[in-house]
Amino acid sequence: MTLHLQKSYTKASSKIAITGSKSEANRLLILQALYPNIKIENSSNSDDSSLMQKALASDEQLIDIHHAGTAMRFLTAYFSIQEGRDTILTGSPRMKERPIGILVDALIALGADISYLENDGFPPLKIRGRKLAKHKVRLEANVSSQYISALLLIASSLENGLELTLDGKITSVPYIKMTLGLLDQIGVENSFEGNVITIDPKQEELKPQTLVVESDWSSASYFYSIVALSEVGTKIELSSYKKDSLQGDSALAKIYKQFGVETSYSENNITLSKSSIVSQDSKISLDLSNAPDIAQTISVTAFGLGISCHLTGLHTLKIKETDRLVALQNELSKLGANISVTNDALVLDVADAINSEIEIETYKDHRMAMAFAPLALKTSILIKEADVVSKSYPDFWKDLVHVGFQIK
Ligand SMILES: O=C(O)C1=C[C@@H](OP(=O)(O)O)[C@@H](O)[C@H](O)C1
Numbered sequence: 410m411t412l413h414l415q416k417s418y419t420k421a422s423s424k425i426a427i428t429g430s431k432s433e434a435n436r437l438l439i440l441q442a443l444y445p446n447i448k449i450e451n452s453s454n455s456d457d458s459s460l461m462q463k464a465l466a467s468d469e470q471l472i473d474i475h476h477a478g479t480a481m482r483f484l485t486a487y488f489s490i491q492e493g494r495d496t497i498l499t500g501s502p503r504m505k506e507r508p509i510g511i512l513v514d515a516l517i518a519l520g521a522d523i524s525y526l527e528n529d530g531f532p533p534l535k536i537r538g539r540k541l542a543k544h545k546v547r548l549e550a551n552v553s554s555q556y557i558s559a560l561l562l563i564a565s566s567l568e569n570g571l572e573l574t575l576d577g578k579i580t581s582v583p584y585i586k587m588t589l590g591l592l593d594q595i596g597v598e599n600s601f602e603g604n605v606i607t608i609d610p611k612q613e614e615l616k617p618q619t620l621v622v623e624s625d626w627s628s629a630s631y632f633y634s635i636v637a638l639s640e641v642g643t644k645i646e647l648s649s650y651k652k653d654s655l656q657g658d659s660a661l662a663k664i665y666k667q668f669g670v671e672t673s674y675s676e677n678n679i680t681l682s683k684s685s686i687v688s689q690d691s692k693i694s695l696d697l698s699n700a701p702d703i704a705q706t707i708s709v710t711a712f713g714l715g716i717s718c719h720l721t722g723l724h725t726l727k728i729k730e731t732d733r734l735v736a737l738q739n740e741l742s743k744l745g746a747n748i749s750v751t752n753d754a755l756v757l758d759v760a761d762a763i764n765s766e767i768e769i770e771t772y773k774d775h776r777m778a779m780a781f782a783p784l785a786l787k788t789s790i791l792i793k794e795a796d797v798v799s800k801s802y803p804d805f806w807k808d809l810v811h812v813g814f815q816i817k
Pocket residue numbers: 431432433479552553554555558580581584701702725
């Protein structure tokens with residue numbers, strides 16, 4: 410489905426309810442499978458969380474998690490400790506290109522029985538569940554934090570817990586802290602000192618408890634972009650967010666000040682307001698190694714505002730739903746941007762104009778569709794395969810119409 414976004418204006422004020430963070434939800438679903446007394450509120454309505462839930466409820470041997478990276482990585486660890494159960498874990502063609510060897514090697518070092526069914530280092534996997542006898546392991550930490558979170562999520566179910574030593578520069582650190590924060594909330598003792606994470610064992614039942622998932626900050630990024638590209642005075646209120654967040658993408662509040670967007674926090678909500686016009690001479694420089702999922706949103710906002718920007722710390726973008734650096738370069742260039750990318754950085758220089766009626770390819774990446782949509786506040790634009798948004802945010806297009814977008 411291709412959507413035609415006509416040149417639009419945001420309403421002066423609107424209110425949106427985004428569902429829970431898919432990252433928090435997918436961690437809690439694994440923890441709930443291990444500790445059934447956990448109840449989850451404000452969970453995520455994303456495809457990735459539905460796939461996770463379905464996989465955990467299934468007693469089939471073949472589990473297909475489609476495009477869901479967290480489900481692939483977390484379930485690899487989870488099925489490794491399901492004693493006596495054999496599982497084949499597979500995913501979409503792109504998932505079969507997303508590396509998983511670092512996690513599989515660490516699990517095998519702990520005693521797991523996992524083999525590759527197609528290419529070494531990549532899904533699909535055959536996992537023969539068993540008791541993991543060892544409790545100390547080290548792994549390379551600069552490729553994906555999801556490998557680390559996967560191990561941390563099962564760690565308290567191991568007889569002696571886990572001592573994990575991280576080698577190299579640790580990437581996407583807030584996601585590791587999110588995992589540890591959720592373990593804190595359910596009462597699993599843990600520590601993260603230097604490059605060593607320790608998790609204590611907890612094999613007894615937990616007391617019944619309800620965990621409320623904070624709404625998804627990565628999804629909120631598109632409204633930051635919309636407010637940044639709107640008239641001064643525009644306000645959008647988003648429900649179920651807090652100042653003290655487990656999600657690293659809450660850095661948006663600080664980052665978007667540079668784009669003239671202020672964030673105010675009330676008891677349970679945030680309000681984004683466009684407070685000032687940003688000078689065309691300003692230049693945005695950011696290291697996004699702690700918040701890789703908002704790189705596309707930020708690049709497109711900068712382009713829409715005609716501001717130059719230099720983003721670094723983007724080395725993980727090449728192994729996400731698509732190679733996001735190449736995808737950004739291709740699509741922003743079609744719109745008239747002066748952009749160059751390397752393996753871990755992006756430079757955008759001020760462009761003369763934004764080309765109209767350009768068809769944006771989304772490369773089966775939800776964030777390509779959502780990041781480019783706000784440009785409709787500057788010119789009409791077409792978004793191809795627009796239904797990809799359901800991976801993280803199925804209500805995205807409906808919510809855009811609610812804030813004033815004209816979509817056909
Ligand atoms: O743990 C998580 O929930 C995630 C970690 C990040 O991945 P990397 O650690 O691979 O960068 C992020 O990009 C992804 O969307 C979700």
